[in-house]
Amino acid sequence: GKGMIKPGVLLNGDYKNVLPFDQDKIKEFVTSAWYKYTEGRDAGLAPYDGETNADYNGPRPPYKWLSDHPQYTWVKAPRYDGHAMAVGPNARMMIGYAQGVPAIVERVDAACDKLGIPRDNAFLNSTLGRVYGRSLDALINVDMMVNQLQEMTDRIKNGETATFNPEKWEPETWPSSCKGVGWVEAPRGSLSHWVRIENGQTVNYQAVVPSTWNSSGRDAEGQMGPYEYSLAHTGKHPLVDPTRPVEPLRTVHSYDPCQSCAVHLFDEEGEAILTRQDP
Structure with missing residues (x-):
């Protein structure tokens, strides 16, 4: 829509030139994680x-340090064209600032003036900038909702009550083999769900979360x-x-961490503790 942030990428400290986004440039690595790939731990x-095969090889508890172990996390490492990327409200604001979105440019410039620092998109790539970016993101979303509320109300009054496109809802309409990805800018950043279907069955489902x-x-x-x-x-x-x-703590908190996906429970023998129940 008008005045909206468009998909894009900022690379190598250049916060002015937005590069086109290409989802095919994304790969995930497990070099430092407690997972294994069929092709080897260094494959992308x-x-x-994607594969999600648990392979815990860390120290047995109790332990004090993980820093001397090559694997130390349950989090995979997504990379974009080989680059580590930060996502989140401040990333949205930085892309919008570089694209000249008025609501973002005006408020980021105002914050820089208030703080007595040069007007610079790089301000947002900091602990303070991430906190401010989240506040600004919320404010802009509220403004958008207020502006669109009347339009939505009028359309509902005119009989437009559909909430989704049912065109591909029934599995019978799907090709026997296909794949798809869904993208959304979640509060913490870019969220994507990837699925491959063979013979009407899901054969692989991966989520790359903020x-x-x-x-x-x-x-x-x-x-x-x-x-x-x-x-x-x-x-x-x-x-x-x-x-x-x-x-x-303040620096990490500025990213608004959500680490529940990175928690896996094992018993004292090292066996996974499962909560899923098969039908």
Whole structure:
């Protein structure tokens, strides 16, 4: 719609030029994760071909450190054309700012003026910028809903009450072999669900969720994910009092982490604790 953010990518610290988005450039790695791929731990798989095979090889509890283990997470490492990418409200605002979306440009510039810093899209790529980006994202969504409420009400009054497109609802209408992906900008960032169907059956289903992008571990090239990069890349992250390390907590919290997908329970023998019940 008019004034909306369009899909795009910002790469290599260039926050002015938005590159076209190509979903075929996405691959997931498990180099640092407790999963295994048929092709080997350093392989990168497109989500359509993704595998989720648990392979916990870490220390047995109780333990104090994971840092000396090559695998240390239940989070895969999505990469875009080989790049680690941050997603979220601030990423949306940065794309919108570079695209010149008025509601975003005006408010980001106003924030920079208030803080006494240069008007610069890079402001949003910071702990403060992520917090501000979330607030700005909520404000813009409220404005959009207010503006569209009357239009939606009028259309309902005119009999437009359908809530979805039923054209491909019935499985009988599907090709015997097909694949599809659904994208949505969830509150925490870009969310995608990928499915492949063979002979009317789902043969692979993978979700690449916002906090997977942001909290990913290192990939086959040793590149850090956004959380790690924010904390470690300069070696100068502020830490006023080591006995009360609130600064790293504040930095990670600015991403609004959702790590429930990265929790897996095992019993003392190392067997997975399952809650799913087969029919």
